[in-house]
Amino acid sequence: MIRSRFIYAGNTPLASTITVEQGGPHVLVLKAGSFTTTGQAEIISRTPGTVEILEKRLREGWAEALPGGTFIRHWLPGADGKPQRSRTVTLGEDLRWELTPDDQWPKEAGVEVVVSEKGDCDLWLWTRLLDGIEERAEGAAPPGWHTEHTLVFAFVIPPKLPDLSMVDIDYLAVLSGSPPASGPTIQIGRA
Secondary structure, eight states: OEEEEEEEOBTSOOEEOOOEEEEETTEEEEOSEEEEOOOSEEEEEOOTTTHHHHHHHHHHTSEEEOTTSSEEEEEOBOTTSSBOOOOEEEESSOEEEEOOOOSSSOEEEEEEEEEETTSOEEEEEEEEEOSSSOOOOTTOOOTTEEEEEEEEEEEEEOTTOSOGGGSOEEEEEEESBOOOOOSOOOOOSOO
8 A cells, every 4th residue: 555654844945746656566656746855954043143154155055045034044065065955856757667576585665865976866766685685774875876865665575466555655745834733832921
């Protein structure tokens, strides 16, 4: 069964319109859309002591103003010394992924949003046999790339599985903003 795991973007650029459906007994379909990563940043308040440096960082492209103008998103430097801005990968058309089960061994699969050392953003669809021989660290990206986000969480396909609908497959769905407040309400002021 395909399920979405919801997360709120909060004040980050995180966004996704990519959904996942089953397109046949052993086929997953990633529906056309886009995924925007958070990047690596800190949120800084504009105060009298920070305005000058923040304005300089905005001009240099190391920061961007958040709605309302009170805060900015300041991109942190990566290993190459460049800002680690958010990146977007776009699927212009649906992507069909054939996941035939093995006859003897379980198979693990997942989809990661990866970013290259050059700053390119892409999707990495991976599988591995759980035969005790092949090793893979969770979230490990191909050489020259690093994982920014998981799009389809790792799941296991049992040997000879007749239909993927028998397996729980979760993908990340992003809601804008923040979750509604919960818990007790405190009233301040006179009654």
